[in-house]
Amino acid sequence: MQPFSSEREWRESWLSLLDCLLNALTLQDRSAAGKDGSPFRPQPDTGLYAAFCRLLDREALSPCGTVCGLFRKLTRTPLERLMLLLAFAPEWDRRYEDRFVRLQGETSGRRACFGLALELCALLEEPDEREARDAAAPQSALLRFALQREKETGTLRLATPLTVSDTLLHTARGLPGLPEKLRAACALLPLPQRPDPLLHGEEVERLRRFLAGHAERPDAPHGMALLYGAPGSGRRFALRLAAKEIGRQVLSIDCGVLLAGRRDTLREVLGGALAFCFLTDAIPALCGLDGAHVPQGEETLPPWILSETAGAVPASALCARAPLRLERPVPAEKLEISLREATIEEQKQLWEQCAAAAGYPLEGEDDATWYASIYSLTPGQMEEALAAARTVCIAQQEPAITREAVAHGVRALCRPRMEALAQPLRSSFTWEDLALEPEAMELLKKLCGRIRYRWLVKGKWGFDAKLPYGRGVSVLLYGPPGTGKTMTAQVLAREFGMDAYRVDLSRILDKYIGETEKKLGELFDAAREANAILFFDEADALFAKRTEVEDSKDRYANAETAYLLQRMEEFHGISILATNVAQNFDEAFKRRIQFMIPVSMPGEETRKRLWRSVFPPQAPLARDVSLDFFAKRFELTGSSIKNIALAAAFLAAEEGGPIRRAHIAHALRDEYLKTGRVLMEHELY
Numbered sequence: 001m002q003p004f005s006s007e008r009e010w011r012e013s014w015l016s017l018l019d020c021l022l023n024a025l026t027l028q029d030r031s032a033a034g035k036d037g038s039p040f041r042p043q044p045d046t047g048l049y050a051a052f053c054r055l056l057d058r059e060a061l062s063p064c065g066t067v068c069g070l071f072r073k074l075t076r077t078p079l080e081r082l083m084l085l086l087a088f089a090p091e092w093d094r095r096y097e098d099r100f101v102r103l104q105g106e107t108s109g110r111r112a113c114f115g116l117a118l119e120l121c122a123l124l125e126e127p128d129e130r131e132a133r134d135a136a137a138p139q140s141a142l143l144r145f146a147l148q149r150e151k152e153t154g155t156l157r158l159a160t161p162l163t164v165s166d167t168l169l170h171t172a173r174g175l176p177g178l179p180e181k182l183r184a185a186c187a188l189l190p191l192p193q194r195p196d197p198l199l200h201g202e203e204v205e206r207l208r209r210f211l212a213g214h215a216e217r218p219d220a221p222h223g224m225a226l227l228y229g230a231p232g233s234g235r236r237f238a239l240r241l242a243a244k245e246i247g248r249q250v251l252s253i254d255c256g257v258l259l260a261g262r263r264d265t266l267r268e269v270l271g272g273a274l275a276f277c278f279l280t281d282a283i284p285a286l287c288g289l290d291g292a293h294v295p296q297g298e299e300t301l302p303p304w305i306l307s308e309t310a311g312a313v314p315a316s317a318l319c320a321r322a323p324l325r326l327e328r329p330v331p332a333e334k335l336e337i338s339l340r341e342a343t344i345e346e347q348k349q350l351w352e353q354c355a356a357a358a359g360y361p362l363e364g365e366d367d368a369t370w371y372a373s374i375y376s377l378t379p380g381q382m383e384e385a386l387a388a389a390r391t392v393c394i395a396q397q398e399p400a401i402t403r404e405a406v407a408h409g410v411r412a413l414c415r416p417r418m419e420a421l422a423q424p425l426r427s428s429f430t431w432e433d434l435a436l437e438p439e440a441m442e443l444l445k446k447l448c449g450r451i452r453y454r455w456l457v458k459g460k461w462g463f464d465a466k467l468p469y470g471r472g473v474s475v476l477l478y479g480p481p482g483t484g485k486t487m488t489a490q491v492l493a494r495e496f497g498m499d500a501y502r503v504d505l506s507r508i509l510d511k512y513i514g515e516t517e518k519k520l521g522e523l524f525d526a527a528r529e530a531n532a533i534l535f536f537d538e539a540d541a542l543f544a545k546r547t548e549v550e551d552s553k554d555r556y557a558n559a560e561t562a563y564l565l566q567r568m569e570e571f572h573g574i575s576i577l578a579t580n581v582a583q584n585f586d587e588a589f590k591r592r593i594q595f596m597i598p599v600s601m602p603g604e605e606t607r608k609r610l611w612r613s614v615f616p617p618q619a620p621l622a623r624d625v626s627l628d629f630f631a632k633r634f635e636l637t638g639s640s641i642k643n644i645a646l647a648a649a650f651l652a653a654e655e656g657g658p659i660r661r662a663h664i665a666h667a668l669r670d671e672y673l674k675t676g677r678v679l680m681e682h683e684l685y
């Protein structure tokens with residue numbers, strides 16, 4: 001027996017058999033049917049059955065082409081084979097539509113119906129009732145993944161036309177990409193180009209063995225890999241690596257997009273996606289379930305999606321931040337993998353690898369070290385930041401990716417989410433604008449060194465492995481109002497190319513139990529993803545001392561403080577707290593603070609620098625003005641000095657002359673009145 005030489009010969013042979021079956025059915029005498037109330041029963045033809053078996057034997061010896069492979073995958077019985085053949089026949093030759101009309105009549109349409117398939121099968125062998133029932137059942141592979149079915153019942157009736165689904169037709173024709181209706185919520189992930197991952201090597205190997213054990217064994221229970229981690233941590237990349245090892249692709253399904261639509265659209269798109277996975281042996285990856293909006297009254301949709309997936313393909317994956325709370329268990333064998341965060345040394349290597357993949361070099365040899373020390377990003381976030389930086393550098397005709405461009409890319413990652421939770425602090429202040437006492441400046445230099453050399457100490461020297469907590473940097477700025485605490489936070493943000501956000505306590509504190517902790521958790525998570533500096537102004541309102549428990553209010557207030565201390569310790573970024581009174585802080589919190597920097601009233605020399613720098617070079621300052629006199633005589637904060645200078649400038653502008661000593665004295669009196677102090681006339685001379 002000779003195998004088929006090509007898929008064309010295979011197709012023409014099966015169509016030739018179909019022609020013989022249709023001719024034989026035409027010649028059958030239907031006149032006897034109905035006289036005694038019995039339906040028409042075609043007489044079996046042993047010659048046709050033998051021809052049918054010979055085609056199956058030749059097919060088994062032949063190389064499996066695309067359509068031939070789909071027929072083998074979808075059909076198990078002669079009835080199912082004939083149903084699929086009848087559905088494909090008009091797609092291969094339009095003349096079959098006319099033949100179906102002649103056999104079935106105009107009312108049945110131009111497609112073969114399920115009843116015609118039953119009659120043709122009776123020419124080969126009489127199908128038993130169970131075989132016919134299984135072929136028409138909604139859960140059969142043929143109806144789920146190949147044929148269009150009745151929307152009301154999901155089953156097949158005798159008059160139901162046998163029509164190839166869009167997904168099957170797309171796959172059979174070998175078209176690239178996905179069918180049109182799947183593209184809004186699904187994406188076929190490309191094969192990874194990097195052969196060996198810097199991260200999660202052991203997890204990828206475990207995942208590969210798990211998927212191979214289920215995907216390559218149809219009789220095994222469904223296997224669902226549960227991958228947990230932050231967005232961009234490499235969940236889908238690890239899945240793609242493991243799938244590549246067993247010769248599979250990954251289809252990402254955005255469940256958030258599905259759940260945002262109508263219920264019937266959800267079933268249609270999800271069914272098409274699972275059909276594509278079944279037909280192409282792709283592994284479905286369900287994403288976005290943890291952040292999806294479930295419509296009211298549809299609380300069971302997420303577990304329904306998981307159950308549908310488990311019943312469709314041998315193996316699947318679920319990508320989420322953390323384990324989902326399901327109302328009922330999913331019928332599957334599960335493998336849970338939590339992807340850990342990259343160490344600082346690994347982040348340095350990832351920066352180098354992502355830059356090489358972007359096809360645009362980093363400007364400096366030590367830039368990867370700098371980025372690993374300053375930022376704490378997932379691999380996915382690194383790729384996004386470098387892509388944005390590359391676009392900026394190309395537009396500016398830069399030969400390499402600069403640090404400023406990367407800072408721009410990092411800031412653009414999650415800015416919208418942060419701005420919904422905190423107020424951005426944007427300014428152009430530099431170190432020259434910051435006039436602090438020498439002690440405070442020395443501590444700030446140590447703080448900058450702690451940030452700059454995190455890669456060396458924690459990465460290369462191995463301290464990162466010894467410090468599971470406290471990988472971030474926390475600073476407490478304490479001192480009177482107006483001494484420069486907010487400006488210090490702004491200068492630090494500018495120094496390291498990061499955004500600073502002032503935490504709005506009105507958005508955080510909540511009278512309802514548990515809501516404050518919930519909002520704090522969202523804030524720290526958003527700041528972690530955005531690599532933003534958190535600035536807590538009037539921080540003693542949040543970090544107050546824990547008190548003796550006398551009633552339920554004290555107990556819940558202490559719980560809020562304990563939760564805040566825990567999140568501060570786990571936070572990997574930079575957090576700056578400002579307060580007027582450091583004594584109000586909890587002692588446990590002070591132990592967790594790495595730097596406590598006093599921002600005190602400026603001394604005489606510092607005030608001189610402030611007075612000299614507050615007036616711009618182009619401001620017309622009269623000759624009789626002695627700025628050193630005001631610096632020596634009046635103990636003022638930097639904020640007050642700026643207010644006085646600005647008020648004096650407006651007084652001078654109103655008179656139409658330069659800024660004179662009298663203008664500064666007048667503004668000084670007004671500033672004193674704001675604080676309840678009285679300025680005596682003799683103090684001005």
